[in-house]
Amino acid sequence: MILIDNALARRQREGNPVRVGMVGAGAMGRGIALQILTAVPGMELAAIANRHVEAARQAYLQAGARNVTTVADVDALERAVMSGRPAITDDPTLLCEAAGIDAVLEVTGDVEFGAHVVLAALANRRHAITMNAELNGTLGPILKVRADAAGVIFTDSDGDQPGVIMNLIRFVRGIGCRPVLAGNIKGLHDRYRTPTTQEGFARAHHLTPNMATSFADGTKVSFEMALVANATGFKVGRRGMYGPDCRQVADAASLFPMDQLMDGGLVDYVVGAQPGPGVFVLGHHDHPVQQHYLKLYKLGDGPLYTFYTPYHLCHFEVPFTIARAVIFGDATIAPLAGPVVHVVAAAKRDLRAGEVLDGIGFYMTYGLAENADVQDVENLLPMGLAAGCRLVRDIPKDQVLTFDDVDAPPGRLCDRLWAEQQVHFSRRGAPALVAP
Secondary structure, three states: OHHHHHHHHHHHHOOOOEEEEEEOOOHHHHHHHHHHHHHOOOEEEEEEEOOOHHHHHHHHHHOOOOOOEEOOOHHHHHHHHHHOOOEEEOOHHHHHHOOOOOEEEEOOOOHHHHHHHHHHHHHOOOEEEEOOHHHHHHHHHHHHHHHHHHOOOEEEOOOOHHHHHHHHHHHHHHOOOEEEEEEEEEOOOOOOOOOOOOHHHHHHOOOOHHHHHHHHOOHHHHHHHHHHHHHHOOEOOOOOOOOOEOOEHHHHHHOOOHHHHHOOOEEEEEEOOEOOOOEEEEEEOOOHHHHHHHHHOOOOOOOEEEEEEOOOOHHHOHHHHHHHHHHHOOOOEOOOOOOOEEEEEEEOOOEOOOOEOOOOOOOOEEEEEEEHHHHHHHOEOEHHHOOOOEEOOOEOOOOEOEHHHEEOOOOOHHHHHHHHHHHHOOOOOOOOOEOO
């Protein structure tokens, strides 16, 4: 952030703003549009693509933009970009192909659709920034491989918990502590919440009910921590993580098994801790002189120290990620290599053969973080691939699903990328969903 403000100011003075194409105009997309258009000199939101183009128009209008033009081909979009006129379209590939757009920001939260957008951006050598933990937690490693081959950045965002955690990890490492746990702070965790139970909360906060449900039933935190695991090499201590209750975040150091912390590190979360909501990192330091100073600075006796950020400001921080990628070639959070943690699907209720799974944040399944080596051995079904799959047998409540339990809809890109990811990182024979 300290570098980014000056770098963007310089781009503004030079008349060379970072130009962004955004795909998605939901709650987060509207917030990001408002932030870029009103608070980020040196950056332009050149175009917005959305399935319902009127929602893209409203995102611009709510941020004070005028003279918004609808485009239907690349030439029209390029003319709009060069003239500085905001453009909207229902075709996201135009944003990926148009000259003059530096980065494509994907904020839909949909795995299949998001994969198409990111691949199109990478194919055209555009930096691809997501605010889509579901996509990144399912297919991030292979998308990072594609991005590296294209010579561009693929990253999730500042503002979402994974990005905030990764920034904190880099700080903790920078002061000489060894991070041993990356943690999230949740106010509620109930695996059986549904869009019906979360309808009021969703309405009050202008969210979709299924998005609100994914927060409450633990699926979202599972995806968020999978991103952090894949970016750090940390694992989960058990399926679903520990997720202990915690009154004060400073108490978190005593709530996790020390042997697992010191054996490669963990990703996990606590419920109810103050100050919250936010994120924390447990750092280890065993130098006696530095321990003396850390105690003097009110961080306790050690050797574990709790570092935390008591907020995550979502759309406010996304422009930092865009600038880091375009100007500095720096990813906020991206996989180190192959998958370390996956999110697997478990039954939210008794499920019956012939039913079609409704996906993330709905009535039938919730997601659990599981180590990738366990997922491989047990052939577990990733939550990010579950939507639209048809059950071939009955599944009791809380049982984790496997690839053998379902048939997939035909022709999905996400299934092909999953198989590619498994083969690329030499995992167990690339289990594939079978179309009926």
